[in-house]
Amino acid sequence: MKMHPYLTLIEKRIPLVFDGAVGTEIQKRSVDPKVYGSSAGCNEILNINCPDVLISIHKAYLDAGAHIIQTNTFGGTRVKLGEYGLEKRVHEINFSAANNARRAIDQCSFSDGIQRFVCGSLGPTGYLPSSKNADLVGADYDQLVDIYKEQASALIDGGVDFVRIETSQDLLEVRAAMEGIRSVDKKIPVQVQITIDINGHMLLGSGIESFLGAVIGLGAAVVGINCGMGPKEMTPSILKLLRHSPVPVIALPNAGMPQNIDGKAFYALEPQGFAEILEPLVTVHGLSVVGGCCGTTPAHIKAAADILKDKKVAYRELHRPSCWLSTGIHGIDLESIERPVIIGERLNAQGSKKTKELILNDNKEELFLVAQEQADSGCAVIDICVAVNEKDNEKETLKNLVWYFSDRSSTPFCIDTTDPSVMVDTLKINPGSVMINSINLEHSAVNARKTLSLAAQFGSPVVALTIDDEGMAKTVAKKVELAGKLRDIACSEFGLPEHYIYIDPLVFTLATGEKEAANAANESLEALRQIKKTMPGVRTVMGVSNVSFGLKPKARRILNNVMLYHAVKAGLDAAIFNPLHKDNVENYDTGLRTLAENLLFNRSDDALSDYVNYFEKLTVEKVDGSENVLHILSDEEKIKCAILKRDRRDLQKTIQSLLKTKKANEILNTILLPAMAEVGEKMTNGEMILPFVLQAAEVMKESVTILEPYLKGSNAASKGKIILATVYGDVHDIGKNLVGSILRNQGYAVIDLGKQVAIETILESVKKEKPDAVGLSALLVTTSKQMRLCVEAFAKEGINIPVFIGGAAVNKDFAQRIAILDDKVYEGGVFYARDAFDASRMLDELASGRIVSGKTDSAGKPQSVAVTCEHTAVELTYEAPTEPPFWGTGEMLVWDVNQLLSSINTERLFKAQWAGGKLDSKEYDEVVEKEFLPSFNTLRDEIIENDLIDARGYYSFFPVIAENNRVIMLDPGNFNEEIASFVFPRMPKKNNRSIADYLRPEGDILGVQIVTIGKKIGDYCRNLFQKEDKYNKGYLLNGIGNYLVESLADKVTVEIRKALVIDSKRGRRYSFGYPGLPSLEDQKKLFEIIAGEERLGIILTDGFQMDPEHSTLGVFVCHPDAEYMS
Structure with missing residues (x-):
């Protein structure tokens, strides 16, 4: 043309x-x-x-x-x-x-x-x-x-x-x-x-x-x-x-x-x-x-x-073969990827029980984690199959899932359905291009032609299966014949480029023991060779794991990888495969690999039984991704496993052995750091709970310590420098300490300025240290305002380095908002990181120019949204409690530390504070027995030995009256004198209710309670993090502290109910800094009224937070219908 x-x-x-x-x-x-x-x-x-x-x-x-x-x-x-x-x-x-x-x-x-x-x-x-x-x-x-x-x-x-x-x-x-x-x-x-x-x-x-x-x-x-x-x-x-x-x-x-x-x-x-x-x-x-x-x-x-004028455009190769796939945030050229292109197979309702259950429950969030796990493990494309027999809504499910993924996933999709009516709506809502899986020649290729028409319309490559009306092609000749027909229809009738056609010659299981199936792998491998020889322009693909269907997991993994190895040698371009189970077969034991190849190539009548018997006798650990056949592992893999399994055994020996063939900086950069990156991926995907992440970080720290004598004078430079600080007024730094620990073990130099850090101090440190980025942490909404002030200060001083923010009070939207300064975007960028690994990933991507997610507001000026909340009255026809036994501040309560520790509900501690709730029941029982209970017993003794807990508190009663959402507190000695007032906001998602609605306009009782376990435990935790590198121990001890202070608050609430002679479940306690009581400035008023500093030695920071951090202040209302505000 x-x-x-x-x-x-x-x-x-x-x-x-x-x-x-x-x-x-x-x-x-x-x-x-x-x-x-x-x-x-x-x-x-x-x-x-x-x-x-x-x-x-x-x-x-x-x-x-x-x-x-x-x-x-x-x-x-x-x-x-x-x-x-x-x-x-x-x-x-x-x-x-x-x-x-x-x-x-x-x-x-x-x-x-x-x-x-x-x-x-x-x-x-x-x-x-x-x-x-x-x-x-x-x-x-x-x-x-x-x-x-x-x-x-x-x-x-x-x-x-x-x-x-x-x-x-x-x-x-x-x-x-x-x-x-x-x-x-x-x-x-x-x-x-x-x-x-x-x-x-x-x-x-x-x-x-x-x-x-x-x-x-x-x-x-x-x-x-x-x-x-x-x-x-x-x-x-x-x-x-x-x-x-x-x-x-x-x-x-x-x-x-x-x-x-x-x-x-x-x-x-x-x-x-x-x-x-x-x-x-x-x-x-x-x-x-x-x-x-x-x-x-x-x-x-x-x-x-x-x-x-008179110049030439520099030569650049144009019209080279390319096959681009993309989502809304990233894209890849399949032609530029090293073979084989891995198409992740686990987001398939036909092949994964977990995926099927998630699809039936419409759990898009968990499905995305499955997809992300595949992507993080190395797949270039994610196969998505949502067809289930229990529901007849494949079309809507596929469209909704791809729409949900489109601005979250950087890995493009392979739409897995043979029904063109199912795929068309999905193609119209995805801002990128997808691969279509699949077409075949059944029913005289009627559906194939409909699908190819869509592929041409939407620019999609197509998987083409060697199937016709006679069934699946099993011989080399039939596979090649159908491959040619599929190519001709796609290219001649619909104009698709040859390299957009991915021929699948099919592979069948070798596990049946049937004689006619024994040569199936040979037929498929030879078909690959012939297709590439006779049709060099087309591409090839194969669902490799079909070859092992019916075998046990250990045996499947080995056979799949050996089949993949030989398929690539035969000309395979892409493999539908589980990237979590992709191994380097060169590291396999020679005898095991020979057994697999004997089966693949049908070298003897006993090949299948020999292979199966090997795994029946195998008593060493599994080959399922979390554990490995020990004699297969190289020293590199042993170190990686040591980090992933938090196992220090033989660490010194393995590293010393590896130092004979590799330089220390090579071990650090190519083995240790990638292993920690994988730990981060597993944490993000919910496969590894935080205590285990911290244990892995400790193994990493020990590994680096072993390497340190060999790193001196080498070029093992830091990946970058970051300053961390908990913002001014905020005393909570456990999260920031965790981030610092992980980033250090990810290869970053970390300067930790501590908690309650003034903006001036941060500015001075930035000018002196010249970091690559600054990380700011805040727990509560009020202190998060310091983050905006910090960004403004940076801009005023002409500082344009990236600012990473994290903590319970912030999110991606908040990062976008504080990046807008007088209608201009802060040039350094403000990025929200949900955890340390997220921050590390974004730092890496920022350095390489690849950052996508969490980026500074790309929508220009922020838009204000006005919310009008009309008052919704709460029925208050309840019987008022009896007058309290006293008005004003009560006597000090002191708790014995031994009794507190012995009353701990360990299951609640392990699941809520130590992240055990994220484990399934079998894993949880194993972890409790092997790790949590021994750690708890050790930490309990350490708390007693070092006198880390000083548990005290008291409660008060004040007369109040409610006016709409304003609560007026009266002098306990003179009910006609107002001593303070508080405005409790209305909550749109709670029918516009306010805590004030649960207090009577004609007069009511407001309970106030304050507790603390003292300063020592927080200081002890910080020392474990910052000086002793005992990250996991510090995390677990802090969890005990959190549990105890919440337990004390519960105990005081029980005492308030007893004093008021009300039912044990009546009323509700509310704490400052949460939706119902968001203003920490109000906390200051109440704190001064009850003399918290004088009586308990607690101080309020300039951000109105209590120090020690293991302290709580709350109010109690008696209304029987009072509920939590969110």
Whole structure:
């Protein structure tokens, strides 16, 4: 097929120049406002009402040296025109715009022999169909297709040479726009341009790889970036696009970064500077087309054209085979991945009982963890099969699950269904491209053709099974024959590239013992060789684990890996496989590997029985991922297992053995650090509870200690430096200490400033230490405000380093909000990390430019949301309790530490404070016996021996009256005198109730209670963390402290109920800092009234938190219907 002239010039490596901004040029011409009529502000109406202005702008750019001019149709969709009441004039306006541009070219003459082109511009609708916020979606896929079809039809009718989708913010909208254009003209070149932020991401977080994954399979002729930033700031993203894109690349930057002068955007980059930045991108790196966006003028375009005159675009390989898959946040090119491409198989209801149960329960969160586990273990693609016999809703389930995953998963999907009616809706809601699994030749390939039509429409590669109406192909000849038919239909009838066809020659189990099945693996392996020989353009795939179906888990894992090894040698490109069970077969025991190969290659009649008998006799540990066949393990794997299994035995011996063949820094960087990274993955996926993570960190610390003498003088540099601090006013630092411990063992240098750290101290440390990042921790909402103040201080001082935040009071949305400073985004970025491993991962990705999730607000200005809560009265016709035995503050209560420790409910402690609740019953029983009970007994003795607990407290009674959600506290000695008042907020999710609703307007009793276990235990825990590197012990001891202070609070509540002579379950205790009592400033008022400092030695920080941290203050209301506020 003849190449389009625009693309031909690009192929000849002639630097092509686009025009620049149109809107600013219109403003320069001082168009009479009357020309706009009733559509003031709509530049598109000038295409009809004032065409000469547009023609003059086009000619100015042509005279400056532009080869391509764009139509004045950025807002030419019915959506945008509808804002001015012009939605019925879409065709007229767009047609006129194309005609004006064509007339401008016709009125100019050119002496360089290069053709000039009119490009039809299709801008964004302003909708975000990929957003999870329903208010932002605006239109679905089919509606967007129709919207862009209408505009494209008018532009093509008007005579444009090609079209561009520009300034795009949402990849699902881009894909719909491309389909709309293709429905009008399948051959016209489509150029696609996105707008990104300084970190290389679109508005909803999509990166360069996501962009390519969304458009390459749909046939984008040219890809690029426009708007958003100047050429200098755009350069890193353009270079990345040039590295990855198989098609030509265009860059249309602004004239520098916008500056706000007198309320107007001003672009300061001069024409010559603009051109000088672009020139090496073209002549050195291979950028095919340049031009301008906001703030650029004919002078900028002339400078670019002049500097590129008579030069060549640097050579860059174009049109190389590529097969991009993507989600909303990341993408991969299957052609660039080392073989075999692993397609994770565990998110399949047909092959995983756990997945099936999760699908039946519609548990998307847990399903995502399954997918993430597969991704974290090395799969490039996740196979998703949701079909279950118990429900007939495969279509809806698949669509909803992929929609849920689309902005969470960086690993793309393989949609596993043979029903085209099931997959179509899913293809329309995913902003990226997916693999389709699968087609076959059953029923005369009717369904196959329907599916291939969808694959062509949505740019998807396809798994093709060698099955026809006679059944599954079992011989080499039949497999090859059907492979050829499948390829011919896909390529000849539907135009799919050969490398988009993944032929599966099928593999059958060897476990049946049937003679006719004994040669099944041989047939499949030889079929692979023949398919690759006779059809070298196609790709191959295989569900490898089918070969071992029916065997026991130990035997399956070994046979699967040996089969995979030989399949890859035979030409396998991709494997549907469990990445958690992928091994290096070179490390297998020679005898075991021979047994597996005897079975695969059918070398004897006894091959199956020999193989099975081996595993029947095997008494060493399992091969299921958590344990290993010991004689298979290399020294590298033994060290990894030592960390994962928290086992110090033989650690010194193994490391010393490994030092004979590897350098210390190599052991650290390639074995220890990756092992700790895997620990983090397991914690994130819920496979490893926190005490075990800390034990693993201790093994890591010991390993590094062994290596230290050999690391001196080596180049084993730190991965980076981070400052950690618990913000001013906050006394809770256990979480921050855990983060510091893990980050150190991940290879980071950590400077821990402690708790209650003033902003000035943080600033001073940053200036002195010059860290790569700062990590801030806060437990409560009130102290989290210090994080914003810190970011503001950094910006004021010109500090632009990343800030990571964590703690119970913060989340990703909070990080986005505090990054907005006076409508500007803090340049260093604010990132929410849910735990230390999350922080480590993001630090790694930040350093390499790959960070996606948790990034600083990409939506620009924050939007305020007003919530109106009307008062909902609570029925208070309850019998008031008897008058308390005293008013005011009661006597001190003191508890014996031995009695407290002996009354601990260990099951509650183990499950709630020591994370045992995350284990299944079998694991829990084993851990309790082997680890938790011994640790508890040791720590109990240590608490007594070191006198770590000073358990004291008291309670008080005050007369109060309620006015709406305000509670007035009266003087116990004079009920007519107010001593304080408190406003208790209304909770929208609790029918707008307030704690105040549970107190009587005519007078009631408010109980106040305060307890502490003293300061020693907190200091002791910090010492374990920071000086003794006993992370797990510190965590467990802190858990006991948390349990005891909560237990004391419960005991005091019991005493209050006894004093008031009310039922043992009546009333409710509320603590400050939680939803019902969010204001810690109110805590200060109450704290002073009950004399907490004088009586218990507790102090309040400037953030109104109690120190010691193992202390609580709360109020008690007597109403029988009182409930927890959330």
